[in-house]
Amino acid sequence: MSTNKVLIITYYWPPAGGPGVQRWLKFVKYLPDFGVAPIVYIPENPSYPLLDEKLLSDVSDKTIILRNKIFEPYALASFLSKNKTKKLGAGIITQKKKQSFIEKAMLWIRGNIFIPDARVFWVKPSVKYLKKYIQENNIETIITTGPPHSLHLIGLELKKQIKVNWIADFRDPWTTIGYHKELKLSKWARAKHKALEKEVLTTCDTILVTSPTTKLEFEMLTSQPIEVITNGYDVEKIERKPLDENFTLAHIGSFLSERNPKILWGSLSELIHENEAFANHFKLKLIGAVSREVLQSISEYNLDNFVQNLGYVSHEEALIHQRSSQVLLLIEIDSEDTKCIIPGKLFEYMVSERPILAIGPKNSDFENIIKQTNTGVFYQYNEKNELKSQILSYFSQYLDNNLKVNAVGLQKYSRKNLTKQLAMTISKFNIKKQN
Structure with missing residues (x-):
């Protein structure tokens, strides 16, 4: 089986905790089983709101990891309030009650200055670094995953500058995500978000989404192919403990x-x-x-x-x-x-x-x-x-000691089966090239 090299551009990676890290951690784990060699590009000095050191053991020592420095405004702003900054960084921005002046100001800055998000300062240095790496290592396919959606701007610039296949993966929607309404967006900022979203959706070669509804939403904005690859479960070796007595x-x-x-x-x-x-x-x-x-x-x-x-x-x-x-x-x-x-x-x-x-x-x-x-x-x-x-x-x-479920059809949601679907999407580029 021939091996395809794929460059994956992601912000969240172990030791980051929380849900944002799981999807691509598991894809990278299983891609080699389907003839795809993943190369992962991550920030060298990220500001993760949650840490889970145990996830590092899930990263194969054969995985190539590229790191590049990132400027994090949240880290710079932490002198104002470490707790509030951490909440904004984690996306916990839906607490409408009793917002302080600092919280309101930070939300306004988050929505109107950092477009599409505060990781936008990583775009230019990443394009410069990755353009050289891609050309020197003959990489034909790149994948960007968001949020943060600024990572899609890295893919957008690389697509404009060099010949490369680009898959844009949306773990969540962009402009219709619930918390967007809380960002106190100006008319100009709202239009800028929508314009960038549409440019990404119409420039990339393939779009991945995690739900059918997001696919329908994006089909209104682009004619590019869209595939639904949900999140899933992995076969975890977890100690089996008795059910709670309560x-x-x-x-x-x-x-x-x-x-x-x-x-x-x-x-x-x-x-x-x-x-x-x-x-x-x-x-x-x-x-x-x-x-x-x-x-x-x-x-x-x-x-x-x-x-x-x-x-x-x-x-x-x-x-x-x-x-x-x-x-x-x-x-x-x-x-x-x-x-x-x-x-x-x-x-x-x-x-x-x-x-x-x-x-x-x-x-x-x-x-x-x-x-x-x-x-x-x-x-x-x-x-x-x-x-x-x-x-x-x-x-x-x-x-009655009879509380249980009889689940059906779960296998399609296994991480390995979902990765097979992803590998087939990647292989389509090779089929087009051969034809």
Whole structure:
């Protein structure tokens, strides 16, 4: 099998933690199995909001890693407020309540000065460095992945300057992502974002997206080929622990302010008061960063005594909790803009052998996946009675020691199968060249 060299331009890479690193870490892991040799280009001095050193063990020592310095405005601004800067860097910018003057100013700068984002200063030095590397090493295909979407501008400039195949991977949408509305964009800045988005979408050779809804959205802007390659799950060697003795509902990952499911807190509060057995067995596990507003709502519904707030843990430890919790919570913001969002943790949830209790907007892409794979249930934000009944049903199954799922069709979402799909996309360029 002949080997194709592919240059992958990404910001997030171990020891970065959080969901942004997983997609390309796993693609790089499996690409060599399909005749593709990945070369990964990353910042030398990044400002990662979350760290997970254990992910370094997932990087093959055969992977070629290129590093180049990046100027990080967030690092420069940290003297103002390390905590606020870290939140902005992590994308946690949806906390509308009680914003300080500094927070408002930083949001305005983030949206109107750093276009498309604060990593835009990495574009010029990266183009200069990579142009030389690509030509000297006969690389025919490059892949940029965003967010941060400024990395697509690296691909855009390289495409203009040299002969290279360019795949643009969108882990999230660009101008329609929910938090864009919170960036206090001027009319000029909004137009600039849209113009850059369209230029990227019409100049690259192939577009990768993670959801069908994003594909439909982009098809309105470009005639370039678009492929849906979702995120997925890997075969992890994780210690198998017994199921929690309590009836645990676990939320794993960032719990942002706008993902505040008051219908869930209300349902749980009512069940605690109405059902003594439920009150004696129930626990709410929160694993990951949780916003102040979410914790405040939990307290307002008198649930504090039932909460285990474990904070951020390593990816490995998160997987252990997924497999030992009784029920897994998946919450998405109730908005048209989030119908296209398929949380990366969904796929790891699906192979945990635990039922998923999901809440989100109607006709969400992840609703369809949950139903197709028979891995859980989905409710809208106006279906409180149905949600409450489902929790009680799960609790009854728990008491009978019969709480389980019978998942179907999961194999298509394995990281290896998804990487095979990616490798086939890359190979299309070689087929065109041969013809």
